[in-house]
Amino acid sequence: MTSRSAPDRLLSVLAAFDHAHPALTLTDISRRAGLTLTTAHRLVGELARWGALERDASGTYHVGLRLWELAALAPRGPALRQVALPYLEDLYEATHENVQLAVRDGGEVVYTEWLSGRSSVGVHIRVGARWPLHATGVGLALLAHGDPGFQEEYCAGPLASFTPYTITEPELLRRTLAEVRRSGVAVSDRQVTPDALSVAAPVRGPDGTVTAAVSVVVPHSGARVPALTPALRLAARGISRALGWHPPTPVPAEDT
Amino acid sequence: MTSRSAPDRLLSVLAAFDHAHPALTLTDISRRAGLTLTTAHRLVGELARWGALERDASGTYHVGLRLWELAALAPRGPALRQVALPYLEDLYEATHENVQLAVRDGGEVVYTEWLSGRSSVGVHIRVGARWPLHATGVGLALLAHGDPGFQEEYCAGPLASFTPYTITEPELLRRTLAEVRRSGVAVSDRQVTPDALSVAAPVRGPDGTVTAAVSVVVPHSGARVPALTPALRLAARGISRALGWHPPTPVPAEDT
Known part of the structure; x- marks a missing residue:
């Protein structure tokens, strides 16, 4: 000692x-x-x-x-949250569902904010909670836009299973990440708990690097992903702009 | 060294x-x-x-x-905030004004949460900001329900002045605190900045001790304190109940 x-x-x-x-x-x-x-x-x-x-x-x-x-000075914690909060509030008011903001720490997401819809699905995510990247919407969004070397290392596994729907096959995870990059949003359908679905979009910093992700968690039953997708993209772009990001010209395909 | x-x-x-x-x-x-x-x-x-x-x-x-x-484990910081957040959100949705939660640390209030009404008066309170008790609505609410010995010591001054409306006379502060206890709410009218007014109500813990205060800050011009008072009382009682407080029977005079 x-x-x-x-x-x-x-x-x-x-x-x-x-x-x-x-x-x-x-x-x-x-x-x-x-x-x-x-x-x-x-x-x-x-x-x-x-x-x-x-x-x-x-x-x-x-x-x-x-x-x-x-700790209120931590740039990836409360400082990011403070910039994001008005957009998270708008997303909450528009959907009245659970709204979350998360960053990546190694192979995990860390939730740095959540606004809880009291009448929505009962997800018990506390601020500061961690979850593996491949299970959650925010994790998939962060992984899909991470350093390619890190992505490959992560995809190689092992990939822990939480429900029968959790992606545990490296090749399926790689295809899922490619789809996330193509569509601009990540969907986790019952991959964390058997009753919840989340839709997430990446948040970019001033240099275009994806630094965070925003998501909405809804009950799997009756979830309408196409209806949530534009709201998520809008919130993520709003936060990105507030962080100093400028969208490239021409407008990228994911926004058409 | x-x-x-x-x-x-x-x-x-x-x-x-x-x-x-x-x-x-x-x-x-x-x-x-x-x-x-x-x-x-x-x-x-x-x-x-x-x-x-x-x-x-x-x-x-x-x-x-x-x-x-x-720091997310600090009971007077995020843990309190997590219990209070749904009530703060409801207060924000009902008023669309700046909503704040604060605790006392010595002779100062520490803001542990604020939801910002983007279209409302521009108050720049960051989470973790401090302000002397006698100037702010939350501070007056916390001071009025503090230990009598501490109250007397604080009232004796010196009481810093921020605007011509800041209470700097010990006797006026004592009378103001008595009125806060009588009415159940504290009003700070241009005592912090010349354009803002806040209405605050005390939040009680399981044993009835006032542990925090909730407030709404609005532009002084056009502020309708009587219209805000019931909403503040309601939010404070909601948070208090969620913290484990049970209102005494019979209903206290301040709530009639």
């Missing part, structure tokens, strides 16, 4: 907190971080003084407001 | 980032954190490996996605 660096020990205290463990006692933290109780006590004290952790009346520790204020 | 603890040095690297400085070079970080370039380089490297910082193509550092995922 003494061979661990001081930053590593401090970060291990923060890493003890996750979605399954949002509230921890000092003993929990010491155990999960692999630190002695004395060391954990000292580091938790430093983090609490700084505001990275907060202690409630029962002595339990939570992630603090200061860390959240700092 | 050698007398600073290792956690203190690491946290000083994170603290180098703020809203005025969301993107920093290694030299910037070293200067702002008061560290040698060698130490800054080592600590930035540890933070980047962990995902707390991200380096872009130009070599500039930003706050990373991992820190944002961790």
Whole structure:
């Protein structure tokens, strides 16, 4: 334990907190971080003084407001969200369905925003949730426009299965990605859960690189993909423009 | 510099980032954190490996996605926001004005959510922004329901002035807080900027303690406070119930 660096020990205290463990006692933290109780006590004290952790009346520790204020500066998190939010709101008002914004981190999508349609299909995606690229609409949109070398590596698998509809065959995934590039939207039909369908479109940054994806999740039963497609393209183009992207001239085939 | 603890040095690297400085070079970080370039380089490297910082193509550092995922666990930040969001959306759809959610941190409010009405008054409140309690509607709502000792200490001043309408007299502030408790809503009329008015209502946690406030900001000119008041009360009660609060029986006078 003494061979661990001081930053590593401090970060291990923060890493003890996750979605399954949002509230921890000092003993929990010491155990999960692999630190002695004395060391954990000292580091938790430093983090609490700084505001990275907060202690409630029962002595339990939570992630603090200061860390959240700092994290608000993350360009791929809240900063992107802030630019995208008016377009996501419009998409929500137009569809009254679950609306999501996501970015790629390695082989996963990370949801950075979702507006929940309370009367729509019950998808339980929390902000900060992760999901493999090949299962979700946003993941397929991000993968289809990713670096070709990375795409090939990802397609080679293994590709985890979540429902009988999840794409697990490399060749089918490659064909699906080509179709996503051709049509301008990605559809995940019951590939995550047996009752949900999502339609996603890629969001581009100033240099045209796809940096995020926006999607709508609806119940599979009765889903009308052709009716959702223009709205998704419109929202994605709106966010892209707001991020500084300028559409190429002539207008690309996907928009005709 | 050698007398600073290792956690203190690491946290000083994170603290180098703020809203005025969301993107920093290694030299910037070293200067702002008061560290040698060698130490800054080592600590930035540890933070980047962990995902707390991200380096872009130009070599500039930003706050990373991992820190944002961790911060999503903060109960007074995103967790509160997630419970409140459907009610904030409804309030936005009902008014199409700027809708905000805030919590108290010492003598300031911290905005933890805002939905922006694009056609409404141009208030530039970013998520994570801070403002003194006595100027804003949410601040007045939080202060009016705070610990009496804290209230008295805050009212004694000094009370910073932002416009000719900002309350800077302790006795006027005390009377205003009493009126907020009586009416169930707080109104800030041109006390922050000369063109904006906000109406705010307190949000209660499971034990009845006021833990947050919700508000709508509208242009001062033409603002109809009586028309906004029931919507604000409704939204605040909805969020409070969703947080586990049960209204006392009989119905309190403020709701008759």
